[in-house]
Amino acid sequence: MTKKLCLMLLCLATMTQYAYAQNYTLKGRVKDAANGEDLIGAAVVVEGVSGKGATTNTYGFYSLTLAKGTYQISIQYIGYQSVIKEVVLDKDVSLDIELREETESLEEVVVSAEAANANVTKTEMSVAKISPKDVETVPVLFGEKDIIKMVQLLPGVKTSGEGGSGFSVRGGGLDQNLILLDEAPVYNASHLLGFFSVFNSDAIKDVTLYKGGMPAEYGGRASSVMDVIMKDGNAKRFGASGGIGLISSKLTLEAPIVKDKGSFIVSGRRTYADLFLKLSSNEDLKNTTLYFYDLNLKANYQITDRDRIYVSGYFGRDNFGFDDEFGFSWGNATGTLRWNHIFNDRLFGNTSLIYSDYDYAFDIGADEEKFTLESGIKDWNLKQDFSYFLNSNNTIKFGANVIRHNFVPGKISTGSESSFAAEDIDEQYAVEGALYVQNEQKVGLRWSFTYGLRYSLFDYMGAGEAYEIDDDGVVTSTQAYGNWESIQFYNGLEPRASAKYLLNEKSSLKVAYNRNYQYMHLLSNSTSGSPTDRWVPSSNNVKPQIADQVAAGYFRNFKDNMFEFSAEVYYKEMQNLIDYRTGADLVFNSSVETELVYGSGKAYGLELLLKKTQGKFTGWLSYTLSRSLREFDDIDDGKIFPSRQDRIHDLSVTAIYAFHPKWTASANFVFYTGDAVTFPSGKYESAGRQVPYYTERNGYRFPNYHRMDLGLTWTVKKTEKFESSWNFSVYNAYGRENPYIINFEENEDTGQTEAVQFALFKAIPSISYNFRF
Structure with missing residues (x-):
């Protein structure tokens, strides 16, 4: 009995190792072709395979494990031209991609709407993502572009008063918002007695507001991040x-x-x-x-x-x-x-x-x-x-x-x-x-x-x-x-x-x-x-x-x-x-x-x-x-x-x-x-x-x-x-x-x-x- 059990475990281990050996990892970074900036939240989609894909993290990095084979990989980011690359996975592959804005021409490009429905397909909710480009034309006080003023126009977010840069989220107090700038907490995000925020839009790449369903990596405040x-x-x-x-x-x-x-x-x-x-x-x-x-x-x-x-x-x-x-x-x-x-x-x-x-x-x-x-x-x-x-x-x-x-x-x-x-x-x-x-x-x-x-x-x-x-x-x-x-x-x-x-x-x-x-x-x-x-x-x-x-x-x-x-x-x-x-x-x-x-x-x-x-x-x-x-x-x-x-x-x-x-x-x-x-x-x-x-x-x-x-x-x-x-x-x-x-x-x-x-x-x-x- 003991020999049979050992033989079964050995076969199972061998099958597991064989199955794992047939899986390989595709990894890399996705960047802006014009300036080399990492693109956060870019979609890496496996064409023709439902439910397979990855999303780049804060540093533009992605990793995707697939079975051995040849795949068409589509890299997509809203406002940019999507790129399709053929990848042969018979070993671990590193693939860095640079995307160009849609206004430029580029060969081997497929413009896809897949990434545009991320609000539907992603698990996260009560989340708003804002790009500095979003605030370039929106009128604000004294004409000073301000990302926080953009945040105040979202549902569930209330202004602190006329022209103020303070805000409350879903009934919470001003102190219940954790405001991070490159991971560092900002305890007072206002200039000029609150009429401007400390965030210069020209220096900002990405803003994410979590009103609920916060990821476990964030903590320390009761209402939002x-x-x-x-x-x-x-x-x-x-x-x-x-x-x-x-x-x-x-x-x-x-x-x-x-x-x-x-x-x-x-x-x-x-x-x-x-x-x-x-x-x-x-x-x-x-x-x-x-x-x-x-x-x-x-x-x-x-x-x-x-x-x-x-x-x-x-x-x-x-x-x-x-x-x-x-x-x-x-x-x-x-x-x-x-x-x-x-x-x-x-x-x-x-x-x-x-x-x-x-x-x-x-x-x-x-x-x-x-x-x-x-x-x-x-x-x-x-x-x-x-x-x-x-x-x-x-x-x-x-x-x-x-x-x-x-x-x-x-x-x-x-x-x-x-x-x-x-x-x-x-x-x-x-x-x-x-x-x-x-x-x-x-x-x-x-x-x-x-x-x-x-x-x-x-x-x-x-x-x-x-x-x-x-x-x-x-x-x-x-x-x-x-x-x-x-x-x-x-x-x-x-x-x-x-x-x-x-x-x-x-x-x-x-x-x-x-x-x-x-x-x-x-x-x-x-x-x-x-x-x-x-x-x-x-x-x-x-x-x-x-x-x-x-x-x-x-x-x-x-x-x-x-x-x-x-x-x-x-x-x-x-x-x-x-x-x-x-x-x-x-x-x-x-x-x-x-x-x-x-x-x-x-x-x-x-x-x-x-x-x-x-x-x-x-x-x-x-x-x-x-x-x-x-x-x-x-x-x-x-x-x-x-x-x-x-x-x-x-x-x-x-x-x-x-x-x-x-x-x-x-x-x-x-x-x-x-x-x-x-x-x-x-x-x-x-x-x-x-x-x-x-x-x-x-x-x-x-x-x-x-x-x-x-x-x-x-x-x-x-x-x-x-x-x-x-x-x-x-x-x-x-x-x-x-x-x-x-x-x-x-x-x-x-x-x-x-x-x-x-x-x-x-x-x-x-x-x-x-x-x-």
Whole structure:
């Protein structure tokens, strides 16, 4: 019996080895033929074999395992000419492909619509991908192209306010969005008090927003992930692009380090409102400082066929000051060092060392009477990711990372004659880590699944003091901790799963579930966020936020993928949410946790999106019907109330019409119901002063918001080596006075209290000139 069993096992092993020997791996990279940039998400399709194919990863790499034979391999990417290559698989093959844009001619090309239905065929849902090309003609405030303003036009995404670059996703808070720039977190993504984002479109290659169904590799935020990837630089030849606008100018330079092996890019942008202020006859305005700048740097080099390194960085800062009376300064600095290594035909690895630094400073007075408050957060992150292409039906991703957080709540410096006392709040430290594994699996021709598990941990530690507080927010005891001594440890499992059922090649049904832990929290009294908002870690008093979300959707394409339609519903529950007590003091408070209260929330909604992607007339219509509610024992006696992100109806329409080879017109229309807000319900007199009386939290609404933006782009010249254009736009074209602030003031004639509305913008025209060579 034993001999028979051994013989059977030997035969099975031999058959397995023989079967495996008949399978070979096709791998390589897909790049842009014009500049050598890696193409993310390009489709590698096996012609005539249903369900067989692969998609390139963030670095343009793909791997596909097939049985021995001869195949027609089609490489496709939207906006580019598809290429078909015949591949003989009698051994492992490496095949790098360069694709050209559709406007150029190329032999051996098949233009295929296969990749255009990726929204139907892919398992992922609640995901939006944005190319910088998408924002070139869309009208925006001051004519400054801004990817975040494009994101705000998508269903499920709400703006933080008039012209603001902050956003909330599916009822979450501003701090529940993880914003990554080449893997580095950006803690404040706004310039000029929120009217612009830190992302210079000329330096950006790809943007992906995950509203739900997040891959297991991402974590740390409860609502969304926005993954922004910088350009690598032109590996073929020197190139330059730039633009001159009414309030800012920018310049980008890129060139090979060694042709087809390495490249670099340098991109800078600066506003010059302060230069115009110096021409003013008003002495106060002459001494006013008002500008921002940002600088993007990146370089990469292919050391061997299997090894490639990347170095990238971002540096940006805002400065605002009024004479010698007061001033703001805030900025971000990030750095990423990455090493790509292909271990074998199936295993791809990426090792990253990441640095992020966000800080702000607030000044009052000057010289000996100067008072300065500084705050910020610094991170060091070591991250390892692997992709294992098991076979044509399974792709496994796994990895780990560890982050060292350093929170700087507040440092005060004063002049010799300042009336303020110099005192610092103790810095806070924490270590955050994670392990994850995920599999993308195809089952038959109709089913596909993505499922994984993420384990996250957070250790709040010394050196420093921790205090205990009671239910009324009173400190009851304090305890000192030494360096690296654990004060409070949290951890949890975060399951992620999504499934797709292909009804036919034109439509599909999808479902997704994910759980997210968030260990860091933003304290703010404003609805749109400000530079002085303060990040705090989970501690012995502050628990991590937990969000569970389930979503389902129907996806359908029409007329050969000319039209894309999707309808998604979602439901989200959130635990351990943070809010502030009425009258809380959050700025420079050494025991800020005494000002906080904790509760739960839920959000649910319907999202509709209709896009036209082909032809002279393109655009999309986005509509969201949603609610976002909160429940806190210490607010409104535990009654459910709307969150600040609660906006019931949200509609946006974007239209782009290329009516002439050199002329393109565009328009946006935005409408949404008024945001929830806390207004005084009355007033009373105390010590001879009128004091507002507040009842329910967020019990009132701003008036409904709507506006229309118009744009016109004139392409003056476009050749293979040079391109120039003028962009004309009008923000809020019909001058709608949408309220930015509503104050309650006493009427001088009647003595009655009345609401006074302040509108930030009426119609704002802008003009800019852009070039590229």
